[in-house]
Amino acid sequence: MYFGKVLGTTTEDNQVLIKYEQQEVIVQVITEEIVRLFVPCWMKEYESVAIEGEPAVPCDFDVIEQQGQVQIKTPAVILTLGDDFKFVFTDKYGDEILSSYDGDRKKYEALSEEDLGLVESEGHQMAFMQKEHVVQQLFKLNSEDRFYGMGDKTGFLNKRGYAYQNWNSDIPQIHHENMPALYKSIPFVIGKGPGYTYGLFFDNTFHSYMDMGKESSEYFFYGADGGNFDMYFISGEKIPDVIEHYTYLTGRAPLPQLWTLGYHQCRWGYDSAADIRDVAMKMRQHQIPCESVQYDIDYMDGYRVFTWNEEEYGKKGELISELEEKGFKAICIIDPGVKEDKGYFMYDQGIKNGYFAKDKDGNVYVNTVWPGKSVFPDFGREEVRQWWANNHLKLTDMGVKGIWNDMNEPASFNGPLPNDVQFSINDRLTTHEEAHNVYGHFMSMATYEGMAEITGKRPLVITRACYAGTQKYAAVWTGDNQSVWSHLQMLIPQICNLGMSGFTIAGTDIGGFGGDTNPELLVRWVQAATFCTFYRNHCAKGQLMQEPWQFGEKVLDIYRKYVELHYRFLPYIYDLLFESQITGLPVMRPLVLHYEDDENTFNLNNEFLVGENMLVAPIVEQGVTKRLVYLPAGNWINYWTKERITGNKHIIVDAPLDIMPIFIKEGSIIPMYEDVQYVGEKKYDKLKLLVAGDCAWGSHYQDNGEDFEYMDGQYNLYSFTYENGQLDTDMLHEGYEKYNSIEVELI
Numbered sequence: 001m002y003f004g005k006v007l008g009t010t011t012e013d014n015q016v017l018i019k020y021e022q023q024e025v026i027v028q029v030i031t032e033e034i035v036r037l038f039v040p041c042w043m044k045e046y047e048s049v050a051i052e053g054e055p056a057v058p059c060d061f062d063v064i065e066q067q068g069q070v071q072i073k074t075p076a077v078i079l080t081l082g083d084d085f086k087f088v089f090t091d092k093y094g095d096e097i098l099s100s101y102d103g104d105r106k107k108y109e110a111l112s113e114e115d116l117g118l119v120e121s122e123g124h125q126m127a128f129m130q131k132e133h134v135v136q137q138l139f140k141l142n143s144e145d146r147f148y149g150m151g152d153k154t155g156f157l158n159k160r161g162y163a164y165q166n167w168n169s170d171i172p173q174i175h176h177e178n179m180p181a182l183y184k185s186i187p188f189v190i191g192k193g194p195g196y197t198y199g200l201f202f203d204n205t206f207h208s209y210m211d212m213g214k215e216s217s218e219y220f221f222y223g224a225d226g227g228n229f230d231m232y233f234i235s236g237e238k239i240p241d242v243i244e245h246y247t248y249l250t251g252r253a254p255l256p257q258l259w260t261l262g263y264h265q266c267r268w269g270y271d272s273a274a275d276i277r278d279v280a281m282k283m284r285q286h287q288i289p290c291e292s293v294q295y296d297i298d299y300m301d302g303y304r305v306f307t308w309n310e311e312e313y314g315k316k317g318e319l320i321s322e323l324e325e326k327g328f329k330a331i332c333i334i335d336p337g338v339k340e341d342k343g344y345f346m347y348d349q350g351i352k353n354g355y356f357a358k359d360k361d362g363n364v365y366v367n368t369v370w371p372g373k374s375v376f377p378d379f380g381r382e383e384v385r386q387w388w389a390n391n392h393l394k395l396t397d398m399g400v401k402g403i404w405n406d407m408n409e410p411a412s413f414n415g416p417l418p419n420d421v422q423f424s425i426n427d428r429l430t431t432h433e434e435a436h437n438v439y440g441h442f443m444s445m446a447t448y449e450g451m452a453e454i455t456g457k458r459p460l461v462i463t464r465a466c467y468a469g470t471q472k473y474a475a476v477w478t479g480d481n482q483s484v485w486s487h488l489q490m491l492i493p494q495i496c497n498l499g500m501s502g503f504t505i506a507g508t509d510i511g512g513f514g515g516d517t518n519p520e521l522l523v524r525w526v527q528a529a530t531f532c533t534f535y536r537n538h539c540a541k542g543q544l545m546q547e548p549w550q551f552g553e554k555v556l557d558i559y560r561k562y563v564e565l566h567y568r569f570l571p572y573i574y575d576l577l578f579e580s581q582i583t584g585l586p587v588m589r590p591l592v593l594h595y596e597d598d599e600n601t602f603n604l605n606n607e608f609l610v611g612e613n614m615l616v617a618p619i620v621e622q623g624v625t626k627r628l629v630y631l632p633a634g635n636w637i638n639y640w641t642k643e644r645i646t647g648n649k650h651i652i653v654d655a656p657l658d659i660m661p662i663f664i665k666e667g668s669i670i671p672m673y674e675d676v677q678y679v680g681e682k683k684y685d686k687l688k689l690l691v692a693g694d695c696a697w698g699s700h701y702q703d704n705g706e707d708f709e710y711m712d713g714q715y716n717l718y719s720f721t722y723e724n725g726q727l728d729t730d731m732l733h734e735g736y737e738k739y740n741s742i743e744v745e746l747i
């Protein structure tokens, strides 16, 4: 993009239009902390998918034109723009936070055809192919800059030195650290350097590229294959402020139903009602608390969505209600691909009404997924979403309580969908090239809206593919991981980074989806996932069975211990999700989120915080029974041994197979529930408070855990203070039936 010299500015409401010789740039002051830098190189009237409604609020800001430069000053941020689109963001004191990089991209010598052939002949692939992008911006990189967020990208917590792409991809192979893209596109990054913190959100749904200092140690860059340069600079004093502002923009995960946070069991390949029933019964028999045995694609009639395979799964609704009596809730998978099959109602209706995507010549586009030849609903149209939403009645009528959306990258077995297949975005017809990364978003939206409308309850929608902002509609899981230790290790940075990108409800397949798990791996996985907000063991057809009882008594006992622990801590997890609606902060947090000036936390990949008051250090290596744990400032109490340890140091902790080290921060109060086999088995009318230290404080949120009545004030908010051996309870809000008893356990 060529800009030239600044010619002048016009300001209207929150917008400053800057005329360059060759381009127009729009600076929009969204809030004092969020400044949008928009170069409409493609479309001026761009309507975002991630940001709904008008986020801009009236703000005081100054526009100063001086010596060919334009300065836009809000009370928190100063943006200076000069010729050739050189820009600098500083804080209100004038200290630089981020600036454009003035030089060109470093050129790498491309391999000759012959060399490339040689490299590929043994099966090697060039992961790093240099490419110029239609939209491209370089930023100055400082030696100590670190990067967090970016959704589900593989590898470590800190993304510095790695290059990623945003193109929702179905990857069944092992997700290694150099992988450019997985299932989700969340072009949001938190930048952190000495004395500054900021966020960047690039709102562009085309295939995009984020190189965080791999190509060069002097700059990092953002590029896209199409669309506008549409960047939101998000300031904040600390990382939590940046997350709060980012989720102000793109939305926050709504409070889920309490039961959805419990344990779920799944396997692709439970082929019949008998299989599902057997697993459910064994869950109860072995006393592993469990909310659902999920219905993977096997329950459908020939993989036709919104149908039921009566031959193998019995009469519609029968199995579901039988299991519901035992506390199991039905969660069914729904994929986007509709079987091309005349006479099948979904296909016929969609064809009649023109709901499926068409190729460039106007014919309904066909590719292959589970049902064989399939067609793809154009979820970017409201009418199509409404149709899809209404179809959920077929499932809810059978008693289905939650929906799991899969394959919505969209995945395809007969080659990728061509870029020119026609899909819509916000009812504007466009191509797959622009719509690919938001396909899962619109599908989740349709599912959420259908389930909310039909059931009146807070919908459980789980999605594999998504875009920034999908957190408003769906929980996520990290797709097809594998039963290998490196995948367990990745759980921590991946869930923490998803959490810092707005996705507070997330989990990985416990035990690993592909490949064969083993007893030790399974145990360490169910432990490490104890504080995941989506807690599910799931496995692929053809792999070793991996239900908790498959590996003998010892594994079963430890497994049970951690699922029970998960249930005991449910009120703490739920409290954090309540808080998250206000702050956007996740449940599982990397230590750097709360200790950002402590360099021991900068690259900490193998421990995490739960809220602010618990620290968890799972074992994620084979054969390890002791580990180094970093405890940040403050006093910490070992949950198992009750030992009090002063932080700001590394300690060595014992962790035999049945122990995952957990520490509670002194001065905190953690709410806990009693043991149940499932949420709803008995009324949670007793609360236990884990009080850490002689002098402690905590708050707690309580509601009916199901519907939207809390929005009308039907909830309780407690504030607890423990001092001089006594607990004081203050009701900050009272609008729901209170607990019968509140018990204190001192640690």
Ligand code: GLC
Pocket (backbone or CB within 6 Å): 267, 268, 296, 297, 333, 406, 407, 464, 479, 480, 513, 538, 539, 540
């Ligand atoms: C995909 C999903 C997986 C599911 C399978 C069959 O691979 O990621 O979770 O079990 O499809 O539906």
